[in-house]
Amino acid sequence: MEISAPSPHCAQDHICWGAHASHPERHRLDVENVTVYYGRLLALHDIGFSITCGHTLALMGPNGAGKSTLIKALAGLIHPDAGNILWNGNPLHDMPREIAYLPQRSDVDWSFPITVRALVEMGRYPALGLWKKFSGHDREIVEKSLHVLGLEHLAERQISELSGGQQQRAFLARALAQEAHVLLLDEPFTGLDAPACQSLGRLLDSLAGEGRLVIASHHDLNTAAEIFDTVLLMNRDLVAFGPAQEVLSPERIRETYGMNA
């Protein structure tokens, strides 16, 4: 199953980054027959799909369906027991700078003493030379990332002092500073109120519009088609993959979640 990119676009309340905007369809993720075991437990079975930059993809399924496992496999944190994960035809994990990973909120130590600016600067580390010295270009990218996420006024604050929505934005700013094409977000909407969800949804949409590929695990069937253009329904196996409105049919939801839509 394959999805190619829509035309690039930018949300009005968001500044275009530019560097990724041209020809997003040239960058393509192919997930081929990926299977993952934890010991004897089969967590993912023969998952396959293809998608290009320019899309927002929701991974959806019941608890234990394997959504986080798939995100971790894409992020290179878990090595599949079978299958391939390719970026433009080459193993994705050979290009770690292309991947930015936002773990589940519960997996982050929010009390860790670090300012928003220092967190965003971490996004530049993979690109720094041998002496780990920040160039003017690196500083410019950090400032731009803070600006795009509306975090300038919070730059010197500790991340522990931020709201949940601001913390998500700080981590996304780090991902922007990395200039990765693939953003992997594990349940980014968890714990956010409705306005923060809407704001994050618009942001993900505009990041895709600028030529990135946004992949996130998501639980809310009611908001999925508003936020994401593409949905992958899974329950250890792939149930359906394609445009959100088509995939989220009552029959498919029943098949995946075992309940009435």
Ligand SMILES: Nc1ncnc2c1ncn2[C@@H]1O[C@H](COP(=O)(O)OP(=O)(O)OP(=O)(O)O)[C@@H](O)[C@H]1O
């Ligand atoms: N580190 C691990 N060791 C052993 N089993 C694991 C591990 N991580 C996850 N699992 C198991 O793998 C299966 C898939 O888990 P995963 O966390 O990927 O599902 P999920 O769809 O993200 O679930 P949720 O919606 O509850 O977050 C589950 O049965 C889970 O118990």
